Amino acid sequence: MTLLTVRNLVVDFSSGVRAVAGLDLDLAAGQVLGVVGESGSGKSVTSLALLGLLPRDARASGEIRFDGRELTRLDQRALRRLRGNRIAMVFQDPLSCLNPYYPVAFQIAEAYRAHHRAGRKAAHRVAVRMLERVGIPEAERRARSYPHEFSGGMRQRVMIAMALCLEPDLLIADEPTTALDVTVQAQILDLLRELRRETGTAIMLITHDMGVVAGLADQVVVMRDGRAVERGAVRDVFHRPQQPYTRGLLACVPRIDGPLPHRLPTLSETA
Amino acid sequence: MSARVAGSTRAGSRTAGTAQVPVLRRLLSQRATALALATVALLVLVALAAPLITWLTGSSPTAFHGETVDPALGGLPRGTAGGISAEHWLGVEPVNGRDVLARVVYGARVSLLVAVLATAVSTLLGTALGLLAGFLGGWADTLIGRLMDLLMSFPSLIFMIALISAAPGADRRLLLITVLGLFGWPYVGRIVRGQAMVLARGEFVAAARVLGASRRTLLLREVLPNLTGPVLVVATMSIPACIATEAGLSFLGVGVQPPTPSWGQMIASAVPWYASDPAYFLIPGVLLFVTVLAFNVLGDAVRDALDPRSKPR
Amino acid sequence: MILYLLRRLAVTAAVLLVICAATFAIFYLMPADPAQGACGKACSPERLATIRATLGLDRSPFTQFGDYLGGILSGRAFGSGAAAVQCPFPCLGFSFQTNQPVWELLTSRLPVSISIAVGAAVLWLAVGVAAGVVSALRRGSLWDRAAMTAALGGVSLPIYFTALVLQYLLVVQLNVLPYPTAVPLTEDPIGWAQSMVMPWITLAMLYSGVYARVTRSEMLESLGRNYVRTARAKGLAEVTVVRRHALRPALMPIVTIFGMDLGALLGGALITESVFGLPGVGKLAADAIASADQPVILGVTLFAASFVVLANLAVDLAYAALDPRVRAVG
Numbered sequence: 044m045t046l047l048t049v050r051n052l053v054v055d056f057s058s059g060v061r062a063v064a065g066l067d068l069d070l071a072a073g074q075v076l077g078v079v080g081e082s083g084s085g086k087s088v089t090s091l092a093l094l095g096l097l098p099r100d101a102r103a104s105g106e107i108r109f110d111g112r113e114l115t116r117l118d119q120r121a122l123r124r125l126r127g128n129r130i131a132m133v134f135q136d137p138l139s140c141l142n143p144y145y146p147v148a149f150q151i152a153e154a155y156r157a158h159h160r161a162g163r164k165a166a167h168r169v170a171v172r173m174l175e176r177v178g179i180p181e182a183e184r185r186a187r188s189y190p191h192e193f194s195g196g197m198r199q200r201v202m203i204a205m206a207l208c209l210e211p212d213l214l215i216a217d218e219p220t221t222a223l224d225v226t227v228q229a230q231i232l233d234l235l236r237e238l239r240r241e242t243g244t245a246i247m248l249i250t251h252d253m254g255v256v257a258g259l260a261d262q263v264v265v266m267r268d269g270r271a272v273e274r275g276a277v278r279d280v281f282h283r284p285q286q287p288y289t290r291g292l293l294a295c296v297p298r299i300d301g302p303l304p305h306r307l308p309t310l311s312e313t314a
Numbered sequence: 315m316s317a318r319v320a321g322s323t324r325a326g327s328r329t330a331g332t333a334q335v336p337v338l339r340r341l342l343s344q345r346a347t348a349l350a351l352a353t354v355a356l357l358v359l360v361a362l363a364a365p366l367i368t369w370l371t372g373s374s375p376t377a378f379h380g381e382t383v384d385p386a387l388g389g390l391p392r393g394t395a396g397g398i399s400a401e402h403w404l405g406v407e408p409v410n411g412r413d414v415l416a417r418v419v420y421g422a423r424v425s426l427l428v429a430v431l432a433t434a435v436s437t438l439l440g441t442a443l444g445l446l447a448g449f450l451g452g453w454a455d456t457l458i459g460r461l462m463d464l465l466m467s468f469p470s471l472i473f474m475i476a477l478i479s480a481a482p483g484a485d486r487r488l489l490l491i492t493v494l495g496l497f498g499w500p501y502v503g504r505i506v507r508g509q510a511m512v513l514a515r516g517e518f519v520a521a522a523r524v525l526g527a528s529r530r531t532l533l534l535r536e537v538l539p540n541l542t543g544p545v546l547v548v549a550t551m552s553i554p555a556c557i558a559t560e561a562g563l564s565f566l567g568v569g570v571q572p573p574t575p576s577w578g579q580m581i582a583s584a585v586p587w588y589a590s591d592p593a594y595f596l597i598p599g600v601l602l603f604v605t606v607l608a609f610n611v612l613g614d615a616v617r618d619a620l621d622p623r624s625k626p627r
Numbered sequence: 628m629i630l631y632l633l634r635r636l637a638v639t640a641a642v643l644l645v646i647c648a649a650t651f652a653i654f655y656l657m658p659a660d661p662a663q664g665a666c667g668k669a670c671s672p673e674r675l676a677t678i679r680a681t682l683g684l685d686r687s688p689f690t691q692f693g694d695y696l697g698g699i700l701s702g703r704a705f706g707s708g709a710a711a712v713q714c715p716f717p718c719l720g721f722s723f724q725t726n727q728p729v730w731e732l733l734t735s736r737l738p739v740s741i742s743i744a745v746g747a748a749v750l751w752l753a754v755g756v757a758a759g760v761v762s763a764l765r766r767g768s769l770w771d772r773a774a775m776t777a778a779l780g781g782v783s784l785p786i787y788f789t790a791l792v793l794q795y796l797l798v799v800q801l802n803v804l805p806y807p808t809a810v811p812l813t814e815d816p817i818g819w820a821q822s823m824v825m826p827w828i829t830l831a832m833l834y835s836g837v838y839a840r841v842t843r844s845e846m847l848e849s850l851g852r853n854y855v856r857t858a859r860a861k862g863l864a865e866v867t868v869v870r871r872h873a874l875r876p877a878l879m880p881i882v883t884i885f886g887m888d889l890g891a892l893l894g895g896a897l898i899t900e901s902v903f904g905l906p907g908v909g910k911l912a913a914d915a916i917a918s919a920d921q922p923v924i925l926g927v928t929l930f931a932a933s934f935v936v937l938a939n940l941a942v943d944l945a946y947a948a949l950d951p952r953v954r955a956v957g
Binding site: 464468471472473475476477479480554558561562565566567568578581582584585588589592595596599600602603606607610611614 | 784792795894898913931
């Protein structure tokens with residue numbers, strides 16, 4: 044069953060930059076779609092457009108069909124009820140994405156209470172349970188800590204707990220591991236994989252790292268200059284890339300089992 | 315004073331370039347800024363040409379014109395709106411009948427002179443000490459930093475009053491410039507210190523050091539030119555603050571002493587007459603307001619032009 | 628936290644001591660003769676000598692400073708025997724012109740200054756912050772431009788000019804308000820408010836401008852923060868996003884300048900009080916300057932400086948209470 048269909052999405056900035064230029068996407072319920080591309084290829088702008096969170100100087104057009112509803116035609120109220128509740132988002136830099144003035148549990152409970160009739164205490168219990176679930180040790184005690192008191196990986200776990208506390212149908216993860224240390228990256232990917240298995244949430248995984256896609260995604264879309272240049276099942280795209288650009292992206296992933304290249308290739312040579 | 319707080323700007327971490335031509339063009343492209351610039355230019359012109367103007371109108375700022383006031387009414391100027399006439403374009407003072415235009419024009423002289431020189435003092439002092447603190451670090455930084463904190467947490471207005479009133483007989487203009495400069499430099503120093511600290515660790519300074527440049531050369535050739543932007547911003551903001559403070563002090567009687575005219579002092583002497591002769595306080599008051607406003611608009615524009623992301627703080 | 632508090636208190640005390648010494652030094656080193664000031668205009672040489680001895684001006688500056696500090700801490704007497712003048716704790720000097728201890732003069736004037744400062748602060752905080760928030764939310768709109776123009780105008784207004792214009796319009800021309808007089812709030816609340824309205828507006832016109840400008844730019848900065856985007860992505864109502872996630876961080880710098888401004892005003896709104904003739908601490912200072920009553924000038928300076936320094940302390944403590952990151956360091 045199709046959960047999300049994007050047709051001919053175009054996003055223009057008032058500066059004249061066309062960040063997304065006619066993008067089509069399809070995502071089935073419970074599936075993981077990897078959206079890959081260099082920085083500036085329009086991935087993040089696409090994700091913000093889906094939630095209606097584009098900056099003031101950007102205009103979006105095209106169709107965004109989510110669970111049978113056309114999002115571009117919804118008013119702010121309806122869109123707000125969708126955000127967090129049905130479509131949740133995890134961003135790249137968890138430190139700047141968490142508000143430094145509030146304890147983490149409060150920020151999770153706040154998301155919960157925005158969509159459920161729940162008292163402070165009930166929401167707090169939900170938050171603590173979510174923190175436990177994403178693997179925060181001593182969640183009960185740590186719930187009242189502030190973001191700056193957590194490590195980078197733990198903060199991203201908090202962000203994921205916040206995104207998943209409402210059991211959304213779709214989780215958009217925009218470079219969820221980029222700002223983290225390598226070992227922590229693996230842990231966060233494991234967590235996402237595990238949560239996906241348990242909850243059946245569909246994930247749109249935005250990244251520049253083909254390695255991340257390989258470990259998690261079912262389908263992949265390769266973006267360049269606001270367009271999809273290649274798409275298909277992860278297995279096919281990885282084994283038989285059609286586009287030189289995709290081959291370039293793949294070549295950027297260092298492999299432990301392959302021969303060591305003299306020099307890491309750069310995209311400008313291959314594309 | 316609070317105007318000070320608003321005026322002292324954190325000029326942002328980005329170092330503004332020294333490309334003056336585009337900055338000037340940007341300044342002139344905005345109508346309000348162009349108007350402010352014109353006002354300031356006119357003011358400077360008037361202040362410079364004060365003797366010429368009084369020669370033209372034929373009345374010096376200190377000459378009494380007893381015939382223009384009515385002793386029966388306690389010395390109220392004869393005629394409408396404070397005695398405005400062909401001889402006295404802006405009217406005359408009550409009681410002694412001195413020409414308001416002449417006094418206002420000479421007052422502009424005092425205002426601008428004090429503000430510009432005080433700003434020069436605070437800018438020089440702030441740049442020198444800020445550079446020392448930021449560039450040397452260590453105990454020099456601690457000492458200068460503490461001194462700046464202390465000066466900025468002083469209730470400066472009342473302290474200036476104390477300082478000035480404890481020194482009767484001294485040249486008030488000189489004293490005003492010294493005191494304003496003394497309390498103004500930490501606002502410059504704080505910004506210069508911050509910038510110098512960043513710059514001292516900057517790559518181009520490191521590069522110059524590797525090439526064997528001496529400390530002095532580094533300071534003069536590499537660091538100082540990069541400070542012109544932020545310092546220009548604070549200096550522009552400091553001028554209206556100084557004008558306002560000078561006028562305030564003169565209003566309170568601890569500024570410029572009569573017979574030398576000053577706007578603040580004129581307004582003070584207009585207080586007993588405000589009900590019967592409102593023109594007498596309105597003329598210097600409006601002038602003072604317009605002057606400070608013009609400089610503030612200009613200061614905002616300079617800040618925006620040099621650093622679009624900056625914010626008044 | 629307690630350690631932090633103690634350290635801050637120690638620093639505050641040190642700053643006060645430095646200010647005390649600096650103020651004292653100004654009056655000692657400057658050519659003005661305090662005895663002459665105390666004696667008044669018509670002064671015989673004998674009386675001058677007596678006053679000089681009474682004030683202890685013939686002793687070394689360090690002794691005098693020591694005496695002064697001692698007076699603040701435990702009170703002192705000027706002169707000796709039957710002619711001695713008692714100056715009880717905390718002795719900030721004695722005004723021979725008015726025959727009153729400076730502390731008594733200050734405390735009797737304080738209620739007026741507090742009335743002016745607090746009322747004006749409430750007004751400018753409400754107007755300034757609200758205008759700044761709306762401007763930031765509707766950046767570039769007609770409202771924004773109008774409000775920011777007004778704010779810049781307010782910042783540029785000399786307060787004595789505003790005061791005179793207000794008094795001329797409201798009292799002389801329109802006759803809607805009486806001339807301000809010092810009416811205690813407890814005796815006649817309406818009369819008190821009527822007297823205070825003009826000083827409040829006068830000060831608020833200046834300070835609202837400052838606060839609107841600061842609030843606007845702080846709000847613009849915090850609205851662009853990533854955590855505000857997160858708050859929207861969670862599906863929070865826009866009101867909650869603005870109030871909880873954008874305004875709260877934006878208010879932090881405002882707390883700083885508010886503390887400083889209020890502290891400075893509590894120590895006397897010199898110009899406002901002078902123009903309206905309200906007998907607050909500021910008017911006391913202005914009068915003392917006019918009559919060269921040095922002990923009073925010295926006392927007011929110290930008194931006002933203490934307010935500013937204590938406001939600094941209060942701001943730091945407020946920061947520790949409001950910002951969890953500062954709390955962690957302290």
